[in-house]
Structure formats: C-alpha cells, structure tokens
Amino acid sequence: MFTLPLLILFLPLASFIILIFFGRKLPRQGDWVAVGSIVTTFFFALYLFIQMILVYEPDFSHGASFSWIDLGAFKIELGILVDNLTIIMLLIVTLVSSCTHIFSLEYMKGDIRYSRYYAYLGLFTFSMNGIVLADNLISMYMSWELVGVSSYLLIGHWFEKDSAADASKKAFLTNRVGDIGFFIGIMLLYSAIGSFAFTPIFDSIATGKTIAGTALTFAGLGIFMGAIGKSSQFPLHIWLPDAMEGPTPVSALMHAATMVAAGVYMSVRLFPIFTPDALLVIAYIGAITAILAALIAVTQNDIKKVLAYSTVSQLGFMILAVGTGVYTAAFFHLLTHAIFKANLFYCSGSVIHSMHHALHEIHDDDTDPQDMRNMGGFKDKMPVTYLSMLVSTLAIAGVPFFSGFLSKDAILAGALAYAQHHPEHFLLPFFGFGAATLTAFYMFRLIFMTFHGSPKMNNIFKDIHESPKVMTGPIILLGCLSFFIFYTIPNYNPISAEHGWFTDLVQAQTSSVPGSMTANEIAEHSHHAHYLAMGISIFVAFMGILFAFMMYFKNIISAKNLSSRFGFLYDWSLNKFYFDENYNRFMYQPFLKLSNTISWLDWEFYDKYFINGFGYLTKFISNISGKFDYDGIDQGFVDGFGRVVNIFGDGLKKIQTGRLQNYILYVVAGILIIIIIQAF
Amino acid sequence: MSELVFLFISALTLISAVFVVVNNQLIYSAIALLFTLFGVAGLYVFLWADFIAGIQILVYVGGILVLVVFGIMLTNKIRTVRISHKSMQQGVGAVISLWLFVFLTIALSKAPWAISEGIEPVGTVREIGILLLTKYLLPFEAISLLLLGALIGAAVLSRGDA
Amino acid sequence: MNNLESYLFISSMLFCLGVFGVITRRNAIAVLMGVELILNAANINFVAFAKFNGMNMDGHIFGLLVIVLAAAEAAVALAIIINIYNNMNTINVDDVAELNQ
Numbered sequence: 001m002f003t004l005p006l007l008i009l010f011l012p013l014a015s016f017i018i019l020i021f022f023g024r025k026l027p028r029q030g031d032w033v034a035v036g037s038i039v040t041t042f043f044f045a046l047y048l049f050i051q052m053i054l055v056y057e058p059d060f061s062h063g064a065s066f067s068w069i070d071l072g073a074f075k076i077e078l079g080i081l082v083d084n085l086t087i088i089m090l091l092i093v094t095l096v097s098s099c100t101h102i103f104s105l106e107y108m109k110g111d112i113r114y115s116r117y118y119a120y121l122g123l124f125t126f127s128m129n130g131i132v133l134a135d136n137l138i139s140m141y142m143s144w145e146l147v148g149v150s151s152y153l154l155i156g157h158w159f160e161k162d163s164a165a166d167a168s169k170k171a172f173l174t175n176r177v178g179d180i181g182f183f184i185g186i187m188l189l190y191s192a193i194g195s196f197a198f199t200p201i202f203d204s205i206a207t208g209k210t211i212a213g214t215a216l217t218f219a220g221l222g223i224f225m226g227a228i229g230k231s232s233q234f235p236l237h238i239w240l241p242d243a244m245e246g247p248t249p250v251s252a253l254m255h256a257a258t259m260v261a262a263g264v265y266m267s268v269r270l271f272p273i274f275t276p277d278a279l280l281v282i283a284y285i286g287a288i289t290a291i292l293a294a295l296i297a298v299t300q301n302d303i304k305k306v307l308a309y310s311t312v313s314q315l316g317f318m319i320l321a322v323g324t325g326v327y328t329a330a331f332f333h334l335l336t337h338a339i340f341k342a343n344l345f346y347c348s349g350s351v352i353h354s355m356h357h358a359l360h361e362i363h364d365d366d367t368d369p370q371d372m373r374n375m376g377g378f379k380d381k382m383p384v385t386y387l388s389m390l391v392s393t394l395a396i397a398g399v400p401f402f403s404g405f406l407s408k409d410a411i412l413a414g415a416l417a418y419a420q421h422h423p424e425h426f427l428l429p430f431f432g433f434g435a436a437t438l439t440a441f442y443m444f445r446l447i448f449m450t451f452h453g454s455p456k457m458n459n460i461f462k463d464i465h466e467s468p469k470v471m472t473g474p475i476i477l478l479g480c481l482s483f484f485i486f487y488t489i490p491n492y493n494p495i496s497a498e499h500g501w502f503t504d505l506v507q508a509q510t511s512s513v514p515g516s517m518t519a520n521e522i523a524e525h526s527h528h529a530h531y532l533a534m535g536i537s538i539f540v541a542f543m544g545i546l547f548a549f550m551m552y553f554k555n556i557i558s559a560k561n562l563s564s565r566f567g568f569l570y571d572w573s574l575n576k577f578y579f580d581e582n583y584n585r586f587m588y589q590p591f592l593k594l595s596n597t598i599s600w601l602d603w604e605f606y607d608k609y610f611i612n613g614f615g616y617l618t619k620f621i622s623n624i625s626g627k628f629d630y631d632g633i634d635q636g637f638v639d640g641f642g643r644v645v646n647i648f649g650d651g652l653k654k655i656q657t658g659r660l661q662n663y664i665l666y667v668v669a670g671i672l673i674i675i676i677i678q679a680f
Numbered sequence: 681m682s683e684l685v686f687l688f689i690s691a692l693t694l695i696s697a698v699f700v701v702v703n704n705q706l707i708y709s710a711i712a713l714l715f716t717l718f719g720v721a722g723l724y725v726f727l728w729a730d731f732i733a734g735i736q737i738l739v740y741v742g743g744i745l746v747l748v749v750f751g752i753m754l755t756n757k758i759r760t761v762r763i764s765h766k767s768m769q770q771g772v773g774a775v776i777s778l779w780l781f782v783f784l785t786i787a788l789s790k791a792p793w794a795i796s797e798g799i800e801p802v803g804t805v806r807e808i809g810i811l812l813l814t815k816y817l818l819p820f821e822a823i824s825l826l827l828l829g830a831l832i833g834a835a836v837l838s839r840g841d842a
Numbered sequence: 843m844n845n846l847e848s849y850l851f852i853s854s855m856l857f858c859l860g861v862f863g864v865i866t867r868r869n870a871i872a873v874l875m876g877v878e879l880i881l882n883a884a885n886i887n888f889v890a891f892a893k894f895n896g897m898n899m900d901g902h903i904f905g906l907l908v909i910v911l912a913a914a915e916a917a918v919a920l921a922i923i924i925n926i927y928n929n930m931n932t933i934n935v936d937d938v939a940e941l942n943q
Contacts, residue, residue, distance in 0.1 A: 659936055661873070665769060665865040669776050675783060683843045690852050697856055700875055701863035713875050716856075720882050723852070726844075728897070729889045732905050736885075739909050744878065744916045751871050751920040755927040770866050777862040784854040793846050798897025807899045808906065816903050823910050830914035837921035 002064050004044050005082050008090060009129045011037045012097075016122035023115025034118035035101045038125060042094040049091045052084055058507045060084055063135045065197070076196060081135030084505045085331065089132045089265060092338045093258050097125045099474035100253040103346055106470040107249055107353055117157055117247070124150035124254065131262050136197040137186045140266065144182070144226065147259050148175040154254065155246040167242035174239040178229015185222025188215065189273070202272045213275075220278035223270060231263030231315045234289040238579055240312050244304040248349030251304065256311050256345050257338035264318045264334050271327045280425070283323025283418070287431035290316030292577065294438035298445075299573040302370045303348045306446050310396065311341055313435055317411050320432055325522040326414030328508045333407035335502070336487065340392035340404060343478035347389035350467040350475060351375070351450060354382060358463035367457070372449040379451035381464040384472045386451045388479030393447050395482040397440035398541040403482050405537075408436065410526070413533035417525035429533075433540050440544025448552035686726055693719030706752050710745065717741050731805045849890035856883035870923045870933040874916065881912045 015037040023030040052060065065079020101121060108117055127150055130143030149172070156168030190196060192211035193204040204210045211219065227233070232240040243255050254260070267274075267282070274282065290313045297309035314337050321330035355369035367374055379386040395404035415429040455461040466472065487502055508519035551562075564570075572578070655666070692715060699712035717740045724733035801807070812820050856879055863876025885905045892901025927933050 661865045661867075661935060662769070665773060665776060668780065668861060668865065672776065672779055672783065686843050690848075693852065694855055694859075697859045697879055700879060701859050701867065701872075706869055706872060709872055709875055713878065716879065717882070720856075720886060723849070723886060724889055727849070727886075727889045727893045729892070729902055729905070732885075732889055732902055732909075735906060735909055739913050740878075740882075744913055747916055747920050748871060748875065748878075751874075751923055754924055755871065755933050773862050773866040776865070777858045780861060781854060781858040784857070785851065788850045788854065789847060793894070795846055795894050796896040798893060798895070801897060804899065804902060808902055811899050811903050812906075819903075819907060823907055827910065827914055830918050834917045834921040837918070837925055 002062075002080065002082070004048055005080055005086075005090070005133055008041045008044050008048075008094065009080070009126065009133055011041050012122040012125035012129070014122075016119050016126060019115050019119035019122065023119055026115070029115040029118075031101075031105060031114065031118050034122055035098075035105070037122065038094065038098045038101045041125070041129075042091075042098040045087070045090040045094040048082075048087045052087045052505065053501060056501075056505065058084065058505055060505075063199075065135060076138055077136065078139045079135045079197070080133040081198065082133070085265075085268065086132055088331075088335060088502075088506065090129065092261075092335060093125065093128050093132060096253055096257040096338055096342045097121070097128075099342065099346070099478060100249040103252070103349065103471055103474050104247070104249045106468050107349055108247060113157065117154070120150055120153045120157075121250075121253070124154065124259070128258050128262065132265065135199075136195075137189070137201075138196045141179075141182065141186060144179065144230065144262065144266075147262060148172055148179070148230075151175070151243070151254055151259055154250045155243045157246055157250070161245065163242075164245040167239075167245040171239040171243050174236050175229045178226050178236055181222045181225020181228070183222075185219045185225070188219035188222060192219075198269065205273055216273070217275045217278045220270075220274040221281060223273070224267065224278065224282055227263030227267050227319070228285065229263075230266075231260045231319065232289075232312050233263075233285050233316065233319055234292055235579075237289060237293065237312050238576075238583065241305050241308040241576070244302075244308050248304065248345055248352060251308070252342045252345030252349065255308065256341035260311060260315055261318075261334045261338060264315065264322070264330055267319065267322045268327050268331050268334075271322065279323045279325065281323075283320055283415075283425075283428055286316045286319030286321070286323055287415075287428045287435075288316070289313070290320060290435035291431040291438075292316075294435040294442070295573050296576050297442045298438060299570055300442075301372055302368070303351065303372050303375075303446065303450065304345075304370055306372075306442060307341070307344055307348060310344075310439065310443065313439060314341065314396070317408065317432065317435065320428065321411040321414055324414045324418040324428065326410060326417075326508075326526050328503070328506050329407060329410035329414055329526075331506060332487075332502055333404075333411055336395065336403040336407045336482075339478050340395040340482045343388060343392040343475060343482060344396070346471070346475050346478065347385045347392070350382065350385045350471050351378065353467055353471070354378075354464050355460070358460035361463050362459060364460075372446065374457050375450045375455070376453040377451070377455040377461070378464055381461075382451075382466045384466055385475060388475045389451070390447060391479045391482045393443045397443055397545060398436055398537055399545075400538065401484050403484050403487055405541075406484055406487055409530075409534050409537055412436065412537050413530045414522070414526045416533045416536075417522075417529035420529060421525060433536055436537055437540040437544040440541045441548045444545050444548035445552050448548060452553055682726075689719050689722040689726070693723065706756070707749075710749050710752060713748070714741060714745055717745065728800055729804060731803075731808055846890060846894045849886060853883040853886040853890070856880075856886065868934050868936060870926070870935055870938075871920075873935065874919050874923070878912065878916070881908060884908060 015034045018033055019026075019030045023033075026033065061081065061083035063079055063081040065077045067075065068078045069076040101118070104117065104121075108114060111117060124147065127143045127146030131140055131147060134140035134143060152168045152172040155171050156165050159165045159168070186196070189201055189211065192215065193201055195201060195204070205212075205216065229236045240255055240260065244251055246254075293309045293312035293316060297306050297313065300306045300309060314333070318330040318333050318337070321327060321333065352369050355375070359365070359367055359369055391402070395402035398405045398408045412429065412432050415432045419426050419429045487500055508523065562570075575581075655662075696712045696715035696719060700709050700716060703709050703712065717736065721733045721736040721741075724730075724736060860876045860879030860881075860883060863879060864873055867873050867876060885908050888901045888905045888908065890901075892898050892905075895901070923933055926938055930938055932938070
C-alpha cells in the first residue's frame with residue numbers, strides 16, 4: 001500500500017546519487033537517468049491520483065511510521081502520511097518537476113555543469129516529496145532544510161557570476177532565519193505535548209490542557225515563521241526576486257510551483273494548531289505581502305522579476321486564505337497557481353532562450369535578454385509561446401473560464417466573509433482586491449510589452465523564432481491545464497468549483513484549538529460572501545486589464561508621464577521599497593561591526609594573552625620538567641647507576657692482580673671469615 | 681731448669697722465625713731459618729722425639745737449607761750489592777696473620793684436649809723402624825716413589841736446554 | 843711449661859709467621875722459606891700430639907714423612923726457581939706473573 005509513495009519519494013534520490021557520482025561519465029551526461037526517474041514518479045503519482053478519484057473518499061488518510069530514535073523517555077517516530085492532500089500535492093510536484101526536466105533538456109543544453117544540474121533537481125524533488133509525505137514535524141523539518149539546500153545549490157548553478165552566488169546565499173540565509181522560528185515553534189509544541197507527529201499534536205491541542213492560549217499562539221507563529229521564510233512573505237520576501245539568477249526552469253519548479261508552496265502546504269497541514277490570534281497575524285502578513293509585491297511588480301522591467309514578484313504576491317494571497325480560515329481555498333490556489341505560474345516561467349524561459357540566441361547571433365553580450373524593453377511584437381514569431389502565456393495570464397488575472405478565477409475567487413470570498421464578521425479588519429479584503437487589480441494590470445503589461453507593439457530592437461527581431469518541441473511540449477501541456485474544466489469535474493461550472501472533485505475531496509478540518517470557528521461555520525460565511533466577492537473580483541480584474549490595455553496596447557495613457565508625475569511612488573516601486581537597502585543599513589552592517597569587534601577581542605586579546613600565555617606557561621613548565629628529567633633523573637639517577645657500577649667495577653677489578661700472593665691472602669682471609677662465622 | 685731451657689729454645693725459634701720473614705736481605709733470612717730449624721730440633725728433643733730431632737737436623741738443615749742457600753747464590757746478581765726486595769701488602773698481611781694467630785690461640789686454649797701422658801721411652805728409633813715396615817709400609821713405599829719422582833723431576837728441570 | 847698448649851702455641855705462632863712470609867715476601871726463595879716454616883709448625887703439632895697421646899708413635903712417623911716431603915718439594919721448587927731465573931733474569935714473583943697479560 002505504501003510502496004508507491006515510497007517509490008515516489010526515493011526514486012529521485014536514487015537519480016541524485018547516481019548522477020552526482022557517475023553523471024559525467026554516463027552518455028549524454030545522464031540526463032536520461034533524471035528524466036526517466038522523474039517521469040516514472042509522475043506516472044506513479046498520476047496512478048495514485050486516479051485511484052483517489054475512483055475511491056472518492058474525502059476522509060482517505062493512511063499513515064505508517066517506524067521508530068527512529070527510542071531512548072525510553074525520548075522517542076522520535078518517522079513516517080509517511082498519505083491522504084487526499086498528499087496525493088494532489090505529489091501530483092503537482094512530480095508534474096512540474098517532469099516538465100522542468102524535459103524543458104531543461106533544451107534550455108540547459110551545453111551547460112558546463114549539466115549532470116550536476118539534473119542531480120540537484122533530483123535532490124530537490126526528493127526533499128519536496130519528503131515535506132509532502134511527512135507525518136511528523138521532525139521529518140518535515142529535515143526535508144524543509146534539504147529543500148533549502150537544493151534551492152541554494154540550484155540558484156547558484158552559475159556561481160561564476162557574483163550576483164548568482166550572492167543570490168543563492170541570500171536565499172539560503174533568509175530561509176534559515178525563517179527556520180529558526182520554525183524550530184522554536186516545533187520545540188515549543190514538543191515540550192508541551194511530547195510528540196512530534198501530527199495526529200497526537202492535534203489531539204493534544206484539542207483537549208486544551210497541554211498547551212493553549214498565548215503559548216499556543218507563539219508556537220503557531222513560530223512554525224509559521226518557517227512559512228514566512230520559505231514562501232517569501234513580508235518581511236522575508238527579499239530573497240525570491242534575487243533567486244531569479246538561477247536557470248529559468250529552476251525558477252519555474254522551485255520559485256513558482258513547489259518550493260515556495262511548501263510554506264503554504266505546511267500551513268494547510270498544520271492549520272489545526274493555529275489559534276485565532278495567530279491566524280489573524282497570518283492573514284495580515286499574507287495581505288501585506290500580496291499588496292506590497294504587486295506594487296513592486298508594476299514597475300519592473302525584467303520579465304523574470306515581474307513573475308517573481310507576482311509569485312510573492314500570489315503566495316500572499318494563499319497565506320491570506322489560510323489566515324482567514326478558508327485554507328482549502330489556499331490549497332486550491334496553490335494547485336492552480338503551480339500550473340499557471342510554472343507555465344508563465346516556461347514561456348518566459350522560451351522567450352529568453354530565443355532572445356539569447358538572437359543576441360548571440362549578432363555577438364551582442366551587453367544587452368539584457370530578459371529586459372522587456374528590448375522585446376515587442378513577438379506574437380507572430382513565437383505563436384505557441386504567446387498563446388500559452390496568454391492563457392496562463394488570463395488565469396492569473398482571475399478571468400472567468402480559467403482556473404485561476406476559481407481559486408482566487410474562493411480566497412477573496414473568504415477574506416470578504418472574514419471582514420463581514422470582523423469589520424475592523426476591513427484592510428484584509430481591501431488589500432486582497434487591490435492586489436488582484438494590480439495583478440491583472442502588470443501581467444497584461446507584460447504580455448503587451450513582450451508580444452505586442454513594435455519590436456524595440458529591430459536588428460535581432462528577424463532571428464527570433466519559436467522554441468523547439470522539447471520546450472514547447474510542457475508549455476502546451478500546462479497551458480491547457482490552465483482552463484477551468486480540469487478542476488470542476490464532475491461539475492462543469494466555470495464560475496464555481498463547488499461540488500467539483502477538489503472541493504469534495506479536500507475538505508476543511510476544524511481547527512483543533514478549542515474555541516475556533518468550525519470548518520462548517522467558515523464555509524457557510526464564505527458561501528454567503530461568494531457572489532459579492534465574485535462580482536468585485538471580476539470587476540477589478542477587468543479594470544486592471546483595461547488599464548494595461550490603455551497604457552501599453554493603445555498607448556493612450558503614457559507610462560512615462562505617469563511615472564514622472566508620481567515620481568516618488570514610481571521610484572519606491574522600482575527599487576522594491578528599499579527593503580534590501582534598509583535591511584543592510586540597520587541589520588547587516590551593525591551585525592558585521594559587532595562580529596568584527598568580537599573577532600578583534602578574540603584574536604588580539606584572548607588568543608594572544610590567554611591562549612598564548614598558556615602556551616608559554618606550558619613551555620616554561622615543560623622546560624623545568626625537562627631539566628629535572630634530563631639533569632636530575634637522567635644524569636643523576638640513571639647515569640648514576642652506571643657510574644656506581646663503573647666504580648664498583650674499577651674497584652673490584654683490582655682484586656684480580658694475577659699475583660699469587662694476593663690470592664693466598666684472600667684465601668686465608670676467607671678461611672678466617674668462615675671460622676669467625678662458624679664460631680659465632 | 682728445664683723450663684728455662686725450654687723458654688730459651690722456644691724464644692730462639694720464634695725470634696728467628698720473625699727474622700726470617702721480616703728481613704729484607706735474603707742471606708740473613710736463610711741464616712735465621714737455620715736458627716729456627718735448630719730451635720725446632722731442640723723442641724723435638726723436649727718432646728722425647730730423639731730420632732725426629734736428628735732427622736730434622738740432618739735433612740732440613742743439612743739438605744734443604746743448603747739447597748736454599750745454593751738457590752740464593754745462583755739467583756742473585758752478585759754485582760749489585762743491595763738485594764732488597766721490599767715486600768708488599770705488609771699491612772694487610774700482618775693484620776690477617778695476627779688475626780689468624782689470635783684465633784688459633786683462642787681455639788686451642790678453649791678446646792678440651794684429651795691428654796694422656798705417656799712413658800718416656802728409651803729410644804724411639806726401634807719403634808719407628810718397626811712401624812715403618814709393618815703398619816706404615818705403604819706410605820713408606822709411596823714416599824720413596826715420590827722421592828724418586830722428585831729426584832728425576834729436579835734433574836730434568838735443572839738440565840736446561842742443553 | 844710442659845703442657846700441650848704451650849707447644850701448640852709455639853706451633854701456631856710459627857704457622858702464622860709462615861703465612862705472613864708467604865703472602866708478603868716478593869722473592870720466590872723467601873716464599874719458599876715461609877713454606878718451610880709452615881711445614882715445621884705442622885710437624886711440631888704432630889710430634890706434640892704424639893707425646894701427649896700416650897706416646898703414640900704415629901705422630902713420629904707422620905713427622906718423618908712430612909720432613910721427607912718437605913725435602914722433595916724444596917728440591918723441585920728450587921729447580922723451578924733456578925729455571926725461571928735463567929729464563930727471565932728475575933725471581934721477583936710480581937714480575938713473573940705472565941699469565942696475567
């Protein structure tokens with residue numbers, strides 16, 4: 001029963017091990033090993049998914065565990081948990097991973113570290129599946145760290161570039177900051193409850209006796225910090241845009257579809273431990289992130305940066321959904337977002353690939369192939385890419401008939417419902433809808449700038465062409481999946497996913513925290529707000545598209561005039577609200593100064609006087625000891641023995657004179673002595 | 681009266697013996713040895729051993745002493761007048777000998793001698809003669825063999841490589 | 843004065859003097875003289891005991907034998923000494939210790 005999940009887990013690991021050690025010696029550098037193993041796991045996951053659909057059991061959940069550490073009082077059991085959530089997530093991970101592997105066959109052709117790239121992809125897939133299959137916090141944390149490591153390795157794939165090396169370090173360290181909170185949260189829970197596994201934790205929290213109130217809020221927020229780091233929420237969102245230094249397929253896999261979704265997945269899994277206070281904080285963080293990232297994305301010119309900030313913003317949406325209670329909507333959005341965001345990245349990768357080749361033809365190494373201001377009018381040259389990207393953009397903008405609409409609508413309904421019941425938190429839906437507007441705007445800005453209009457660089461325009469089938473294959477597949485229909489089977493409602501397979505199979509659990517709203521209550525409220533939210537979201541999406549249309553397609557409103565009139569806002573948006581600069585000034589520099597001071601103390605002070613002093617003292621004592629040993633013991637004692645023997649020898653040697661008379665004397669003396677002894 | 685004579689003879693013997701071993705001049709030692717041997721013969725007379733006394737003088741003084749003097753004469757460099765051979769380890773030797781003497785004296789004075797006085801014989805020659813050919817025939821013959829051997833040996837030794 | 847102890851006393855004194863002479867003197871003939879002294883002392887012992895044991899003539903016989911032996915020994919010893927003198931031109935007992943090389 002668990003063979004398939006375990007195979008799905010360990011096949012990519014096997015691919016990693018083979019490729020790391022033997023990759024370069026295999027024919028074609030072993031990419032067929034990686035692609036083969038990933039596609040096989042995809043088919044396994046697909047099989048599981050089909051099984052799930054056939055069984056159609058919302059409460060399907062099976063787990064198995066083994067005891068890893070057992071010291072009597074301290075036990076850790078590791079295991080896997082397979083339920084509907086897991087199966088859907090496995091499908092997403094393996095699907096996007098397979099598409100990345102196939103896409104990379106062409107995108108990374110001729111790269112200098114080709115086999116290592118595929119090895120790390122295998123490592124990443126293994127660790128991501130580890131997070132998905134975990135049934136306890138410890139193995140989730142272990143796989144969490146591994147995912148971070150894989151991210152570091154893959155972002156820094158072209159580590160000769162300083163910017164890539166720095167970006168990978170930044171990603172890993174920011175992740176690490178989040179993981180500190182995660183670990184503290186885990187330990188808080190463990191010290192109160194005594195177990196790492198999910199089910200015992202949920203049960204224990206439900207009794208309300210082991211941990212509750214502020215402590216539980218803190219534990220929940222601690223664990224959520226891991227999600228802040230991994231899913232790039234405010235204030236740890238700084239690493240995701242820099243992570244675009246990695247290859248585009250990697251960006252698609254990790255920073256669009258899966259790794260950043262791990263935070264959301266974890267929040268969804270651990271939803272029952274969050275208290276209402278914690279959830280409120282979570283909701284605000286999500287909302288702030290959504291609007292913040294959307295504001296920045298509006299002015300970016302690099303095509304991948306737009307997509308990166310868009311990802312941050314969408315993740316904010318998901319976190320907002322978790323916070324307001326409709327966490328199934330969050331997971332739904334995770335699913336749809338994975339598909340269309342990955343597709344957007346692949347399409348952009350296709351465009352960049354084409355630009356790269358074209359620039360290479362005319363030996364232009366200075367122009368940035370990712371800058372949208374150098375593009376324009378590609379839609380006839382790259383029709384397949386254009387169409388697929390358009391479909392995914394419609395999905396992300398939240399236009400009906402596409403997948404994104406369904407999920408985003410559910411999220412916004414939840415936020416609106418929350419605000420209806422807690423009117424003081426009106427900002428939550430306000431930010432949500434605002435971000436939705438901006439999303440539509442900047443995504444269509446991207447489309448119009450890249451594919452429409454006149455080409456900005458005429459000398460390369462003739463060389464722009466469609467990408468080979470290996471790259472367009474995944475694009476077509478994912479583009480098709482961006483339509484609504486796959487998510488509402490067996491109900492073919494384009495505007496509501498109710499009664500579709502997803503809503504049926506992924507049912508919300510009530511939070512274990514005593515006193516929370518039950519899942520039914522949340523679902524009820526969100527249902528009431530549904531139509532209002534739908535209306536508003538269609539309206540804002542339309543407004544956004546209209547604006548983009550007027551600015552970039554028809555050029556009625558000039559972007560330049562707007563940016564100069566609102567110069568201050570434009571500047572702030574373009575420079576990412578100066579987050580990195582402020583972090584540097586107020587956090588990094590003081591810390592570096594502190595560590596410099598401490599290092600000076602240690603080196604000049606402690607080492608010189610203390611440690612070296614010990615050394616001198618030891619040398620001094622050993623000198624004395626040596627003298628004692630050498631002169632005293634050796635000369636006096638040991639040599640003394642020799643000298644005494646010598647003296648005795650010299651003395652006794654005199655007895656042997658060879659003179660007879662001496663010997664007679666000795667004989668007589670000896671006789672005397674014997675007589676004396678006998679007499680007495 | 682006989683006490684005095686006894687004392688005189690024993691004194692003569694002992695003092696001459698001292699002279700024998702102490703003197704540096706060899707000839708003087710030989711002469712002193714003469715006197716010692718004579719003294720010993722006198723002591724034999726006191727001990728009713730007339731035959732032994734006679735033999736003592738005959739053999740010791742007349743034979744051995746003459747031989748010793750011969751030896752001295754033959755082995756001294758006449759040219760060099762002073763023949764002084766300083767003796768060695770005198771100190772230690774004296775001590776040892778003194779100790780030996782003390783010890784022997786203590787031993788013999790403490791020992792319970794079973795004494796039975798005998799009758800003064802007329803002459804001992806007859807007795808010795810009978811004993812030699814009856815009881816002590818074997819030693820007698822053995823010693824004559826030994827004398828023969830000594831004679832031949834001395835003759836061979838003093839032949840040199842002629 | 844006619845007791846056994848005085849004779850034994852005299853003979854022990856002679857004996858010790860003879861030992862002193864043997865171990866002290868450097869001339870070979872002087873050593874020989876010491877040996878004679880020792881033999882004489884032993885002889886006195888023999889004869890004294892002969893008298894004071896009921897005139898046992900065994901003592902006399904042994905005394906005779908000792909005298910004969912002393913004579914033989916003196917003859918041989920002097921022959922050796924003369925040989926040594928002829929070969930090495932010295933009869934100093936220290937100088938003829940060739941075995942101690």
